[in-house]
Amino acid sequence: MRNRAATVIIREDKVALLKRNKGHGNYYVFAGGGIEYGETAEQAAIRETLEELGVHVELKKLLTTVPFNGTQYYFTAQIISGEFGTGNGEEFTKSSIEDGTYEAVWIPLTKISELDVRPLEVVKILMDNDSTD
Template sequence: MRKRGSAILLENNKVVLIKRNRDGQIYYVFPGGGIEKGETPDLAAKREAFEELGVNINVNECFGKVEYNGTQYFFLADIVEGEIGTGMGEEFTDTNRNRGTYEPMWVEIDKLSIIDIRPKEVAEKIQFLLS
């Protein structure tokens, strides 16, 4: 079990997600990852946004916590600089990693209910608050 920090980036009725293709499954996740030693959940979200997306963010309030193989923290955040899709984390550079593909993208909020997004409860909360 590992704690994770994730970023929720919203803009123009869209949210940034990572499209995963792993073991024959296609699903979507919020950008984020494991909290490293000495790191807080919000700092993990900030680091992971840079690694996975290629953007620097300002982390705002905690949007929610989900218990799944450890506690996952989700933070509302704003992009300060950078361009989505320019991340250079190990997901993109380690060819021996063998954990499927990662494709960062903007997804319309109203599409969240028709895609396989994990965790679903965070997506539902976003849709509820923005409807």
């Protein structure tokens, strides 16, 4: 089990996601990854977002935690610099058939309930606009 941290970035009624294309199909995840030894969840969320999306973020608040193979921390965040879609983390440089591909995308909030966005617990929170302000 490994704790993870991720960011939920919303801009102009769209949410930043990573589109995963694996052998069994497509699904979407929030930018994030494992918390390294000596790192806080907040530090991991910021680092992983830079690696995966190519942007520096400022965390706003802890949106929720999800128990899944450890604890997953989801923070709302705002982009402060960088160029979206220029992530150069290991996911993009060591792609394999087993791992599939990753693509940074903006998805309208009105469409996320129609897609396979994981985890569903975060999607449900986002459908309630008041909780992400």
